[in-house]
Amino acid sequence: MPPVRKTSTLSTEDDLEHTNLSSEERVSVQANEVASEMMPKGFIMDRISGEKRKDTPKEAVRQRIAWALLREDGISFDDMASDFPVTIDGRRRKIDIAIFHEGKPHTEQNISRVVVCRPEPAIGRTVVRIRDHQQADKDLVELKEIMTGIDGCRYGLWTNGLDFFFLEKRATRFEVDFDPISYWPTAGDSQGTPETASRAVMRRADEAMLRTAFRRCHNFIHGNEGMPKDAAFWQFLYLIFCKIHDERSPRDARQFWIGAKEQFEPQGQKAVRRRILTLFEEVKQRYQSVFRGNEEITLSDRALAFMVSELSRYDLLRTDVDVKGAAYQEIVGTNLRGDRGQYFTPRGVTKLAVEMLAPKETERVLDPACGTGGFLTATLAYMLHKFRDEQKSNDTTEEFNEVTQRLSDYAQKYVFGADFDPFLIKASQMHMVMSGDGRGHLYNINSLEFPEGHLGDVRRAVQECNLGTMDIVITNPPFGSDIPIDDPVILRQYELAQRWERLDDGTFRSTGDYHGRVAPEVLFIERCVRWLKRDGGRMGIVLPNGILGNPAAEYIRAWILRNTWVLASIDLPVEVFIVDANVNILTSLLFLKRKTDEEIMAEARGGQVEYPIFMAVAEKVGFDRRGNPLYKRNPDGTDIVTVNTVTERMVRKGKEIVHTFTRPEREVDNDLPIIAREYRAFLEREARNYAHLRGL
Numbered sequence: 001m002p003p004v005r006k007t008s009t010l011s012t013e014d015d016l017e018h019t020n021l022s023s024e025e026r027v028s029v030q031a032n033e034v035a036s037e038m039m040p041k042g043f044i045m046d047r048i049s050g051e052k053r054k055d056t057p058k059e060a061v062r063q064r065i066a067w068a069l070l071r072e073d074g075i076s077f078d079d080m081a082s083d084f085p086v087t088i089d090g091r092r093r094k095i096d097i098a099i100f101h102e103g104k105p106h107t108e109q110n111i112s113r114v115v116v117c118r119p120e121p122a123i124g125r126t127v128v129r130i131r132d133h134q135q136a137d138k139d140l141v142e143l144k145e146i147m148t149g150i151d152g153c154r155y156g157l158w159t160n161g162l163d164f165f166f167l168e169k170r171a172t173r174f175e176v177d178f179d180p181i182s183y184w185p186t187a188g189d190s191q192g193t194p195e196t197a198s199r200a201v202m203r204r205a206d207e208a209m210l211r212t213a214f215r216r217c218h219n220f221i222h223g224n225e226g227m228p229k230d231a232a233f234w235q236f237l238y239l240i241f242c243k244i245h246d247e248r249s250p251r252d253a254r255q256f257w258i259g260a261k262e263q264f265e266p267q268g269q270k271a272v273r274r275r276i277l278t279l280f281e282e283v284k285q286r287y288q289s290v291f292r293g294n295e296e297i298t299l300s301d302r303a304l305a306f307m308v309s310e311l312s313r314y315d316l317l318r319t320d321v322d323v324k325g326a327a328y329q330e331i332v333g334t335n336l337r338g339d340r341g342q343y344f345t346p347r348g349v350t351k352l353a354v355e356m357l358a359p360k361e362t363e364r365v366l367d368p369a370c371g372t373g374g375f376l377t378a379t380l381a382y383m384l385h386k387f388r389d390e391q392k393s394n395d396t397t398e399e400f401n402e403v404t405q406r407l408s409d410y411a412q413k414y415v416f417g418a419d420f421d422p423f424l425i426k427a428s429q430m431h432m433v434m435s436g437d438g439r440g441h442l443y444n445i446n447s448l449e450f451p452e453g454h455l456g457d458v459r460r461a462v463q464e465c466n467l468g469t470m471d472i473v474i475t476n477p478p479f480g481s482d483i484p485i486d487d488p489v490i491l492r493q494y495e496l497a498q499r500w501e502r503l504d505d506g507t508f509r510s511t512g513d514y515h516g517r518v519a520p521e522v523l524f525i526e527r528c529v530r531w532l533k534r535d536g537g538r539m540g541i542v543l544p545n546g547i548l549g550n551p552a553a554e555y556i557r558a559w560i561l562r563n564t565w566v567l568a569s570i571d572l573p574v575e576v577f578i579v580d581a582n583v584n585i586l587t588s589l590l591f592l593k594r595k596t597d598e599e600i601m602a603e604a605r606g607g608q609v610e611y612p613i614f615m616a617v618a619e620k621v622g623f624d625r626r627g628n629p630l631y632k633r634n635p636d637g638t639d640i641v642t643v644n645t646v647t648e649r650m651v652r653k654g655k656e657i658v659h660t661f662t663r664p665e666r667e668v669d670n671d672l673p674i675i676a677r678e679y680r681a682f683l684e685r686e687a688r689n690y691a692h693l694r695g696l
Helices: 012-016 023-037 057-071 141-149 207-224 229-247 266-286 301-311 321-336 347-357 374-390 397-414 422-436 458-465 520-531 551-563 575-581 597-606 672-686
Strands: 043-045 052-054 080-088 091-100 111-117 155-159 164-171 176-181 365-367 415-419 442-444 472-475 498-502 508-514 538-544 564-572 587-594 614-617 641-652 655-666
Touching (some): 043 057, 057 080, 057 091, 057 155, 057 207, 080 141, 141 155, 141 176, 207 229, 207 301, 207 321, 229 266, 229 301, 229 321, 229 422, 266 301, 321 374, 347 374, 347 472, 347 564, 374 397, 374 415, 374 422, 374 472, 397 415, 415 422, 415 458, 422 442, 442 458, 472 520, 508 551, 520 538, 551 564, 551 597
Parallel strands (some): 365 472
Antiparallel strands (some): 043 052, 080 091, 091 111, 164 176, 498 508, 538 587, 564 587, 641 655
8 A cells, every 4th residue: 555644643532542452553543643743863663562762773673573573473563562571580671572472461471482682783794604502692691581581481582683593492390491493483383393394384575584584694605604705696596496496386395494493403404405405406407598407505514404494484486576686686786796897786776767668568678788687677576566456456376376477477478688797697597587487588698799799699599589679678788988898890880889070060970980999888878779679669778977968978969869769867876876886976867769760761851859858866765875774854854754554464374364554654765766756747748749758
């Protein structure tokens, strides 16, 4: 449901009734109060209690965990409490998150689980060693004391947002002991046996938690196993392939699972390895276009068990494409950022570009410099939301399978990608498989050399996606004067590789001579245009601002105006690439539509036609140069708050559990969604007067 701004406040009589409401109803009531008061700077709202709290590093961890307990574990906010007071050995303590038996009063006797939260260590994206329970023994003392002092508490969690330590209490008449477990059960369930773990209901992942799980997996391989970062990355990808493949198996045939204690026992670790190696052989057979067949999982038993414990609880097929994309990008950028101008496009930019181009279900989409597939998976996410919107609901398994199959068919028929780097192609294939099972139409070719070239996929690409066959081209090409194209065989394919001279009437004419070196982004403009269909193919491309502004690049702009209709130009702030690629560069998104031969000839006879161009400047993209989130504020400095109604569904023991509640959220200060909406409005407004804008 879209954000709904609330302006009403409660009367005094309403305030007196707060104590009679459930916690979720109370959060809803207080959400409206908070929205009307606005949120003072430096405060956030506790999702559990509905109270305002200081925005501290520890509080950020608590709110993230509370949200995950609801979304992933099906534990209602009504069965949680923040800072719940208890008495342990005569001392008063506050439990960061107390979880009570479902529907029971909030008393110490009804506590079933406890969470101890600590601030997340300030390490950025640095790879760190993942501790085990023994190494974290001092940190777990407080958790064990609380669990010991509360008779009915069986499970505990200690976390700082990066480390997660789950414990299960074993109490006898004479002593209390604690067993490390991989994860605790969902609401109302028990751990059961290893055999029941293979049939356990998997969770739809919360974005923050899936990002953390991916990061923990990669950190464990690189930091604990000592593997180089690139080798760690590929081992991680092999496991993701196994996970996706296993989810398509019947529940009683799954192999990607782990018992609650197998991770911590040598025999259990070996059992996990046997299951995964068998599964990996099936994966290599199914995805022969991705694997050569000689790939191996070289992780140790303990590393393999750790990764399976992190990933097995998630249902990646049912998890939203945007969520998986965010998690995937968490580890891709630091591992595969190349030295040939390869800057992986931030998700906000890929989403904006796709929304502005608005691909249709029967349109062919190509990224000729696809990298790890950011634009391609953004296209799949866009189509998935479109398919879901066309259905009345998506709650049944039949409806889910229907939409999933439709997306898979679309991906395999209409989505194409190419890149010079074979490792990036494999990473893109992984991203596509995780997003929509799009295994085909990815090519290891030099797009600037195409349709010539020596790389292995050239012949297949000529047959399947030759020049002039694409409805949409969308890309962020490598750019920079330090990686010029100087091969004469390539340069002679391009008009923009020629020297152009300015005539007295302001037009440009080619001299027939060629430059010895040309920046790749210049050639990519022409190559993308040539890849489009002549009858209205359209494109979006990320370019350095110099091409659109420097006097020396005027001939490039003249060529663009002669051969295409300029649909839109969006200036992007420097934060876009500083945060995700550590590159300080100003860029623009340029949207073009290829002119037909008839349109070019008509303009040659009668002169260029004046027409409107959508232009926008994105000043804010939701985060600052350090990656910290930016929120909209009122003139008095308070944060603007929007009240959202959220519905979370979870199947538990064959029954659907529905949590519906209202919560306030600070509005992220991000111009990109606004630009996308304004562009669609621009097209609707201007299409009646300009033929080249119709049908976009």
